[in-house]
Amino acid sequence: MxxxxxxxxxxxxxxxxxxxxxxxxxxxxxxxxxxxxxxxxxxxxxxxxxxxxxxxxxxxxxxxxxxxxxxxxxxxxxxxxxxxxxxxxxxxxxxxxGGGEPGPAPSSGEQLEMFKGGKVEIKTRRKLVEPRTDAQKAYVLSLYENELAFGIGPAGTGKTYLAVAVGVSMFIGGHVDRIILSRPAVEAGEKLGYLPGDMKEKVDPYMQPLYDALNDFLPGKQLAKLIEEKRIEIAPLAFMRGRTLSNAFVVLDEAQNATAMQMKMFLTRLGEGSRMVITGDRSQVDLPRGMPSGLADAERLLKGISGIGFNYFTARDVVRHPLVAAIIEAYDADRPGA
Structure with missing residues (x-):
């Protein structure tokens, strides 16, 4: 010591x-x-x-x-x-x-590279990313272990950030050829059609959290070049229809705002050599009243299928400002039946 x-x-x-x-x-x-x-x-x-x-x-x-x-x-x-x-x-x-047991070591050599002395480390071009809670650690290991993984929990728990970090790490390690990041362009109180500009300019504000995560892990010039070459794609969920996503690391963010049909469409895009991550918060559904969330539907139908990992976060896993956890707990306590 x-x-x-x-x-x-x-x-x-x-x-x-x-x-x-x-x-x-x-x-x-x-x-x-x-x-x-x-x-x-x-x-x-x-x-x-x-x-x-x-x-x-x-x-x-x-x-x-x-x-x-x-x-x-x-x-x-x-x-x-x-x-x-x-x-x-x-x-x-x-x-x-601190002081927790390391837990079981991952099985594959690919995972052993990022598992050292009970700590999980994700290497990217700009920084080394380490999970900050036990739930985050289990989630990261699940992303490496399963071809399809779900991260479900409140905002601020690192679901998307860690998924993008793992995607970048696998991409620069040569394990996948592309990174594809998507989220539903669902209006949360504002009307998309009234935004100025062409379609890309209209949907880019919805994709900004994905750009922010990528900028944390890749140098700006390299990121711009990879986007230009289509080796990294950021697109609304609607643009995924009809595609087969092979040898790619695919993330669907804000999945609670996908309909059941959209979720089925997206999940069936999974191709050979690919990994897919679905993240969402069941408490922040922006779909029209009465329309069921595709995330809840997928959770109900796919639980128990081998090769699919479900990982859950709570307010205790929030890694933003401490007040965020308190706010989430207050809203959870106010829900009917809480």
Missing amino acids: AIGALTPAQDPTTHHEVLIEFPDNRLLIDLCGQFDRNLADIENRTGVQIVRRGNQLAVMGEPGAQKQAVEVLEALYDRLESGREIASEDIDREIRM
Whole structure:
């Protein structure tokens, strides 16, 4: 272990203070963060108090919270020792997932490349993406394990972001030849026909979240070239009719706004060598009143079929602003029958 061993008087399960010694003072500075903001974040999230004493950190608090904070600090210091930086999302991930069991290793060599020491890592051109909750981790592994996978849950849980990251990783690794991203161009209160411009200009605002995700993972010039060459396609769901999508990584986003017939049409586009991901939020259906959602229909019909993975998220998996989780929980509690 990179961090000095705890002395008997520092056992976090029985004592009120734990002293952790760090051998590299420069890395300790990075661990603490500018104006100790990383320590403050860990304090706020775990309920402990952390005091720096030379090249040691003293952790004070309840034994359970103490143990969690120590594990988070150790994991973050190990990250720095491996030459990587610490961002706020890294602290969030370690607090959410720190101390958990690694779980079973994936079976194929392709998956083993992104499974290291119980951690899942997705390599893209611009960044290394790591799941921040156990549900996200299970979802990513499901994307590699299954040819067809569903990600169902509220906004802000990373369903689309992680799916696009896996698609980019598989594309640059040569496992697929194309990436195809789609979503229904369903009006959520606004009328599509009144928007200015040609059809592409009308539907592009609906596709913007997909462009945003791609821009996070690929350099701008490379992305523009791949789109121009049709090796990456972003199109409304209606444009998928009549196509067979072979050797492609295909994502249908906002699938709750697909009708049952559209969903069947899309699912039957799956071709040889392809993988398909369906993401959606059952609480945000924008279809006309009385029209059933194709996502709920597919969930009902396809559950239990081998090779199809269903992955579910809750408000606890929201990785946006903390208020988003509180808002989702408040609306869920207000639903009839909740």
